[in-house]
Amino acid sequence: MRVTDRLLQNSYLYNLNTNKTAMTKTQEQLTTQSKINRPSDSPLGTNRLLRLNSEMQDIATYLDNVTNSFANVDATINAMDGIQTQLQSVLVDLTSINNATIEGDLNSFADQLQVSLDSIMEFANTKFNGKYLFGGTDHSQKPYGNNGTPPPEYVQNTTDTSGEQKVKISSNISQKTNITGDELFGTIDGTDMFNKIDTIITNLRAGVKPTATEVKEIEDFSAKVLNKLSAAGNIKNRLTDTEELLKTQQLNVEELISKEKDVDMARAIVDYENQQFNLDLTYKVSSMILPKSLLDYL
Amino acid sequence: MSINKLFDISRRSLLTYQAALNATSNNISNASNPDYSRQRVILGAERPEYTANLSFGSGVKIEDIRRVRDTIIDTQIWSFNSKESFAGKQASTLSKLEALLSEPSELGLSNLTAQFFNSWDKLAVDPSSTALRNNVLNTAQNLSGKLENVYEGYTQVKDDLKLETAQTVESINSYLQQIHTLNKEIYAVKAGGNTPNDLLDQRGAIINELSSLANLNVTYNQDDTVSISIGGVYAVDRLHSQTFRVEEDSKGKLNVMTEDGGSKMALNSGELSANLTIYNKVIPEYQQKLNTIGQAIYDSVNSVHATGQTNTTPTQTGINFFSSFSNGVLVVNENIIDDPNLIAASANGDDGNNETALQIAALQEALLINGDTISNTYSNFVNQIANDLQTHNQNTESYQLVLNQLDMQVAEASGVSVDEEMVNVLKFQRSYDAAAKLIKVADEMFETLLNSF
Numbered sequence: 129m130r131v132t133d134r135l136l137q138n139s140y141l142y143n144l145n146t147n148k149t150a151m152t153k154t155q156e157q158l159t160t161q162s163k164i165n166r167p168s169d170s171p172l173g174t175n176r177l178l179r180l181n182s183e184m185q186d187i188a189t190y191l192d193n194v195t196n197s198f199a200n201v202d203a204t205i206n207a208m209d210g211i212q213t214q215l216q217s218v219l220v221d222l223t224s225i226n227n228a229t230i231e232g233d234l235n236s237f238a239d240q241l242q243v244s245l246d247s248i249m250e251f252a253n254t255k256f257n258g259k260y261l262f263g264g265t266d267h268s269q270k271p272y273g274n275n276g277t278p279p280p281e282y283v284q285n286t287t288d289t290s291g292e293q294k295v296k297i298s299s300n301i302s303q304k305t306n307i308t309g310d311e312l313f314g315t316i317d318g319t320d321m322f323n324k325i326d327t328i329i330t331n332l333r334a335g336v337k338p339t340a341t342e343v344k345e346i347e348d349f350s351a352k353v354l355n356k357l358s359a360a361g362n363i364k365n366r367l368t369d370t371e372e373l374l375k376t377q378q379l380n381v382e383e384l385i386s387k388e389k390d391v392d393m394a395r396a397i398v399d400y401e402n403q404q405f406n407l408d409l410t411y412k413v414s415s416m417i418l419p420k421s422l423l424d425y426l
Numbered sequence: 427m428s429i430n431k432l433f434d435i436s437r438r439s440l441l442t443y444q445a446a447l448n449a450t451s452n453n454i455s456n457a458s459n460p461d462y463s464r465q466r467v468i469l470g471a472e473r474p475e476y477t478a479n480l481s482f483g484s485g486v487k488i489e490d491i492r493r494v495r496d497t498i499i500d501t502q503i504w505s506f507n508s509k510e511s512f513a514g515k516q517a518s519t520l521s522k523l524e525a526l527l528s529e530p531s532e533l534g535l536s537n538l539t540a541q542f543f544n545s546w547d548k549l550a551v552d553p554s555s556t557a558l559r560n561n562v563l564n565t566a567q568n569l570s571g572k573l574e575n576v577y578e579g580y581t582q583v584k585d586d587l588k589l590e591t592a593q594t595v596e597s598i599n600s601y602l603q604q605i606h607t608l609n610k611e612i613y614a615v616k617a618g619g620n621t622p623n624d625l626l627d628q629r630g631a632i633i634n635e636l637s638s639l640a641n642l643n644v645t646y647n648q649d650d651t652v653s654i655s656i657g658g659v660y661a662v663d664r665l666h667s668q669t670f671r672v673e674e675d676s677k678g679k680l681n682v683m684t685e686d687g688g689s690k691m692a693l694n695s696g697e698l699s700a701n702l703t704i705y706n707k708v709i710p711e712y713q714q715k716l717n718t719i720g721q722a723i724y725d726s727v728n729s730v731h732a733t734g735q736t737n738t739t740p741t742q743t744g745i746n747f748f749s750s751f752s753n754g755v756l757v758v759n760e761n762i763i764d765d766p767n768l769i770a771a772s773a774n775g776d777d778g779n780n781e782t783a784l785q786i787a788a789l790q791e792a793l794l795i796n797g798d799t800i801s802n803t804y805s806n807f808v809n810q811i812a813n814d815l816q817t818h819n820q821n822t823e824s825y826q827l828v829l830n831q832l833d834m835q836v837a838e839a840s841g842v843s844v845d846e847e848m849v850n851v852l853k854f855q856r857s858y859d860a861a862a863k864l865i866k867v868a869d870e871m872f873e874t875l876l877n878s879f
Contacts, residue, residue, distance in 0.1 A: 192548060
């Protein structure tokens with residue numbers, strides 16, 4: 129082999145360049161702490177990363193949705209709890225009326241029942257966060273009202289209270305997060321809770337005691353509210369479970385993302401030191417060899 | 427046979443070694459010139475003199491000053507030069523296109539698309555909320571802004587390429603002119619019986635430059651001139667040189683052709699070819715993909731949105747969310763920007779109904795483009811650019827490796843070794859000394875002869 133000065137220079141420059149390229153790469157990884165800084169660093173990895181990132185976003189959205197729904201469900205449960213308490217007190221009153229010892233002023237019973245009924249109406253029209261909880265999906269006006277002209281005195285203002293408020297809590301599950309007015313109170317046509325209690329009140333004021341059938345109907349209403357309370361409890365449990373699940377998923381996806389792009393710092397630092405050592409060596413050797421020629425010895 | 431002959435031989439030696447030292451010094455002074463091929467002094471014996479059945483040598487002469495060059499390696503270098511610059515140029519342009527995508531990051535289209543569709547999911551939780559409606563608008567504007575940005579960026583790169591291609595063709599024309607001139611000079615020197623060593627080096631260097639711009643076919647002629655054709659089109663020889671120009675045809679494709687438009691270059695490597703490939707094929711294809719994605723978003727969101735009801739009194743339906751889409755520009759309906767309540771989230775007009783919002787959010791999972799989702803189509807597109815770029819990067823690297831090897835071979839054969847030249851200097855200097863000494867000897871012989879009378 130014939131060794132010429134250009135040959136030495138070329139190979140020195142080539143090696144130096146190779147060293148420095150490797151160092152640049154490691155340096156970028158160290159400073160960004162990411163293996164994938166542009167798609168061409170790893171086309172397949174980028175593809176996965178994009179997918180994982182959008183999964184991450186989806187999960188965050190679902191989590192947001194769950195958190196926002198919690199307050200709604202809690203408010204619904206509180207309102208139904210209130211209705212249930214009032215119905216219980218109505219039932220106690222009805223039992224007392226039929227109890228011979230305190231039989232007397234039916235009017236005062238009527239007053240007590242009226243307070244309970246007003247309270248139930250109040251709960252039925254609960255507004256939370258700008259929305260009527262039992263208005264279905266129509267939040268433009270109070271769902272229930274009193275038009276003052278019997279019968280029936282109590283009416284439904286909104287045409288439809290059966291709208292379900294569905295919230296997406298995973299890519300293919302939409303969870304209903306409300307108890308509709310329709311479910312809870314049924315059709316407001318005189319056979320409903322409001323008008324039934326109203327009828328009892330009217331009768332009491334006329335001196336007529338409630339019949340056993342009427343008491344039974346109120347008991348049925350109470351049972352229905354209890355039933356819906358447990359349905360709302362289920363929704364809440366479902367949301368809690370989903371929240372847990374989503375958080376676990378979030379962790380999993382985070383781990384996958386980290387696996388895909390995070391740099392093994394210890395390894396990168398060792399690599400970098402190694403490369404630096406190589407570079408130093410290249411400089412040293414070249415500074416020793418390159419300037420030498422026969423001229424130095426003539 | 428006279429003493430004069432001794433003078434003759436010595437004088438010839440002096441001149442020869444002086445010339446040899448000249449050649450050596452030329453080598454040494456060009457030791458760092460990358461285009462230079464070392465020149466070897468070929469010494470030969472002068473014609474002998476025949477007297478009385480004896481042959482007397484007449485001393486030394488320079489037979490030739492030979493340029494040491496392997497033309498086969500040159501041809502290989504030119505060919506790999508073209509390939510390397512083809513891959514290199516494509517890689518550098520593609521990396522610009524890649525950078526415009528800003529992936530993988532929060533600012534990329536992938537993330538912005540997901541944000542846009544998720545904003546509908548969020549709106550579904552509270553469909554009458556103005557804040558959430560504004561959020562939908564914001565994410566839509568971010569998405570359309572980025573899409574336009576990428577598309578425009580690609581157009582910008584394309585425009586730059588067009589300018590660059592014109593400049594490249596100018597350089598090619600200028601190189602061809604220079605080669606033409608050198609061809610003529612080389613022919614003249616050769617015809618005068620001399621060796622045009624340095625002219626050959628100069629021409630080699632220019633062909634080298636030319637080869638990185640386009641794929642060449644170089645033919646050596648008997649008279650040391652070269653004939654070159656570029657992309658199958660005759661470009662230069664001793665007698666003529668061709669001028670090329672760039673033209674954009676009616677389909678928006680760039681072509682390089684001869685000045686008279688007679689023949690088109692069929693390029694397959696070199697920078698010029700890379701420019702044309704990216705301009706004519708790659709960028710239009712990528713922009714087409716972006717358009718497909720934009721169009722799918724435009725069509726699908728609008729078709730669902732138009733069925734929904736707004737949150738106004740009275741409610742309205744049949745409203746488009748995006749007002750137009752063409753060439754990467756996705757425009758959000760101005761009226762909706764002015765009044766976010768015009769976003770149709772409700773299916774039946776109830777302000778709490780969120781079915782339309784949910785349907786739009788579900789479009790993210792819908793198979794809208796050739797049986798694939800929008801985000802998958804996009805990530806496949808990113809994947810394609812990344813793969814293309816990676817291939818070209820790897821090709822560049824491997825061609826560089828080959829070129830480096832070939833360069834080493836050239837450096838090994840044609841490069842100047844200062845050590846070797848210094849040894850030659852000593853050798854020639856000693857010979858020169860000896861020849862001078864001989865003259866002294868001849869002189870003394872004369873003197874002896876003259877003094878003896």
